[in-house]
Amino acid sequence: MLHVVGLGCARGGAAVLSNVSFDLVAGQALVLRGPNGIGKTTLLRTLAGLQPPITGDVVMPEETAAYASHADGIKTALTVTENLAFWAEVYGMPLDLAVLDRFDLAGLRNRQGGTLSAGQKRRLGLARLAVIGRKILFLDEPTVSLDTGSVAMFARWLQGDHLAQGGIAVIATHIDLGLDAPVLDLTPFQSAPGTGGGTDEAFL
Numbered sequence: 001m002l003h004v005v006g007l008g009c010a011r012g013g014a015a016v017l018s019n020v021s022f023d024l025v026a027g028q029a030l031v032l033r034g035p036n037g038i039g040k041t042t043l044l045r046t047l048a049g050l051q052p053p054i055t056g057d058v059v060m061p062e063e064t065a066a067y068a069s070h071a072d073g074i075k076t077a078l079t080v081t082e083n084l085a086f087w088a089e090v091y092g093m094p095l096d097l098a099v100l101d102r103f104d105l106a107g108l109r110n111r112q113g114g115t116l117s118a119g120q121k122r123r124l125g126l127a128r129l130a131v132i133g134r135k136i137l138f139l140d141e142p143t144v145s146l147d148t149g150s151v152a153m154f155a156r157w158l159q160g161d162h163l164a165q166g167g168i169a170v171i172a173t174h175i176d177l178g179l180d181a182p183v184l185d186l187t188p189f190q191s192a193p194g195t196g197g198g199t200d201e202a203f204l
């Protein structure tokens with residue numbers, strides 16, 4: 001369902017990673033590792049189609065992927081429930097309010113997004129992934145700001161719901177989520193210094 005072959009990607013006009021290849025089928029996840037600056041965010045954005053690759057291909061069914069960045073994408077003036085309803089509507093999905101319990105948001109359902117703590121905002125941002133119905137998730141440090149219990153809750157949703165229902169996830173994370181997933185260390189794929197790259201102005 002996700003076929004990545006010979007992918008090269010750039011940031012700031014310079015090649016960052018070269019020749020990354022992997023395949024994932026329904027129910028599989030892949031954890032991206034590597035030191036700060038190696039190119040995890042750049043790779044995720046390229047996989048998600050937010051910037052063009054300099055080489056290679058990303059093959060997946062159309063309209064099946066979503067990218068979650070460090071930002072939570074929360075509408076500050078809307079309540080927690082309204083935020084989820086908004087995202088469900090944008091993606092043409094019905095809103096199942098069970099998601100509130102799944103992400104420990106039931107007690108906050110009528111709170112405005114802007115009044116949430118950093119960790120609560122992150123839980124809402126992740127709950128958004130559960131309502132949009134996208135099968136392929138590209139997740140950039142999804143657990144930033146989360147306490148230990150919330151990390152475990154998110155990992156349970158990812159493994160027990162998303163992947164169990166045939167989803168796919170590619171996750172850049174520095175912490176162990178306890179997922180049953182292989183790890184891809186990006187260090188060997190680092191481009192040689194000074195290698196030029198394609199355009200990624202939208203990302204600067």
Ligand SMILES: Nc1ncnc2c1ncn2[C@@H]1O[C@H](COP(=O)(O)OP(=O)(O)OP(=O)(O)O)[C@@H](O)[C@H]1O
Pocket residue numbers: 011012013016034035036037038039040041042043203204
């Ligand atoms: N605006 C920019 N112009 C030029 N180079 C940039 C720009 N932003 C980032 N870079 C460089 O691109 C490279 C890849 O950055 P990227 O954010 O993809 O790495 P990362 O592995 O996600 O890092 P981290 O673990 O710190 O989040 C880094 O060397 C970084 O310094």
